[in-house]
Amino acid sequence: MDARKIRVAVVRGLKMGAVERMFSQEARDAIVEGRSNPTFAELGLDSLARMELCIAIELDTGVSIAPDSLDLYATVDDLVADLLRRATV
Amino acid sequence: MPLFDAYRSxxxxxxxxxxxxxxHIDYEAWLSPSEFEELARGIHACAPTMPPASMIWARGLGELIARSGNPVRAWDRRPVYQDAVWYAPGDGAPPRRERTLVVCYTDFFGRLFMPIPAYLQHCPAPGHDYLVLRDRSRRYFVEGLADVAPTLTSALRAVLGAIDAHKFRRIQSVGASSGGFAALWSAVEFGFSSGVSLGGAAPSTLERSGLSADGFREALRAHPVPPLAYYYSADYPTDRANAAELAALMPVVTVPIAGASKHNLVFEIYQRGELVEFLAGVHAIPPRATRYAAPDAAT
Structure with a gap:
């Protein structure tokens, strides 16, 4: 699995979580293409959004992350890097 | 205990x-309060053999429901279509000609900012029936319901016809978040007694997603506007802007909830222990501006 596929999964999860910033196609494209690296604080995920993000990641990449574990990542790129590492182990 | 058996499996x-x-997100989108109670009883009775996650869920949702202070309500849940479920009051309810039908448009998660059993436990009963609609395509209901019809108007007409909605004394629409816009639109289009949006979208929200709100504007030109209300968190900028946009478009009472800063105003009010009183105002006809309201900056 390559980084782009993981980014697509993350963006899908953020959209499923109804994260307001992800309502913009431009914002979604920027993350998929690696031009934008928002912090999770900026994205403002509530508990349901965290669940939806982790569900999408697990369905799309096979990597299981618990919603509470998202606190370990400061930014989307941090999450993508860890998923890439774990998906290719 | 078929419900519990299905859940356990x-x-x-x-x-x-x-x-x-x-x-659990799926179950929270359709269980009635009494069905949840039955399920939770089974989970607790079989505690040693149930997964810990089930215990945590049953305890958490049970606390949400218990905090209403109301006895657990035995709604008669009647699926009309896959994404249209009618919750009718149980035995002892007044006849239908004396009851109000509330058409509920859920948010992207199939909720009304709360799990459905928790919302139904806090809202007015037994003179109300709740018709809960879900748009799994997440298109703000403007493309109708997947298994019913491809537009809001045609889908709602079909669902209302299927339950003989004309036999109710009156009909109100309520929508949360992504369902709020459809609640206002259908109240105008169908001439409901009132329409309420809880932190819902505005036409520009849909248009940013590539959807058209022209049908709503056309309905505003073609029909008299019933009492409409838009409740929102006073300190949440997006919904404050939506309130201002809607108020510029039509007569709508905008109610900013003082001290609330998140999109999910219903949960904020729940946390204050005031949800029963708040929803009594939301479901009144016309809706009441509540004592939670801050001076309105939107209008």
Whole structure:
């Protein structure tokens, strides 16, 4: 699995979580293409959004992350890097 | 206990926390309060053999429901279509000609900012029936319901016809978040007694997603506007802007909830222990501006 596929999964999860910033196609494209690296604080995920993000990641990449574990990542790129590492182990 | 047996079978097949969350998010979109109570009783009775995630879920949702202070309500849940479920009051309710039908447009998660059993436990009964609609395509209901019809108007007409909605004394629409716009639109289009949006979208929200709100504007030109209300968190900028946009478009009472800063105003009010009183105002006809309201900056 390559980084782009993981980014697509993350963006899908953020959209499923109804994260307001992800309502913009431009914002979604920027993350998929690696031009934008928002912090999770900026994205403002509530508990349901965290669940939806982790569900999408697990369905799309096979990597299981618990919603509470998202606190370990400061930014989307941090999450993508860890998923890439774990998906290719 | 078929409900519990079905749940146990699904729960025991879950292997990860995310699979449990997915299962529980789904159940929270359709269970009635009494069905949840039945399910929770089964989970607690079989505690030694149930997954810990099931216990945590049953306890958490049970607390949400218990905090209403009302006895657990025995709604008669009647699926009309896959994404249209009618919750009718049980025995002892007044006849239908004296009851109000509330058409509920859920948010992206199939909720009314709260799990459905928790919302139904806090809102007015027994003179009300609730018709809960869900748009799994997440298109703000403007493309109708997947298994019914491809537009809001045609889908709602079909659902209302299927339950003989004309036999109710009156009909109100309420929508939360992504369902709020459809609640206002259908209230105008169908001439309901009132329409309420809880932190819902505005036409520009849809248009940013590539959807058209022209049908709503056309309805505003073609029909008299019933009492409409838009409740929102006073300190949440997006919804404050939506309130201003809607108020510029039509007569709508905008109600900013003082001290609330998140999109999910319903949960904020729940946390204050005031949800029953708040929803009594929301479901009144016309809706009441509540004592939670801050001076309105939107209008």
């Amino acid at each position: 699904e729960a025991c097949a879950c292997r990860t926390v995310n699979e449990f969350n997915r299962l």
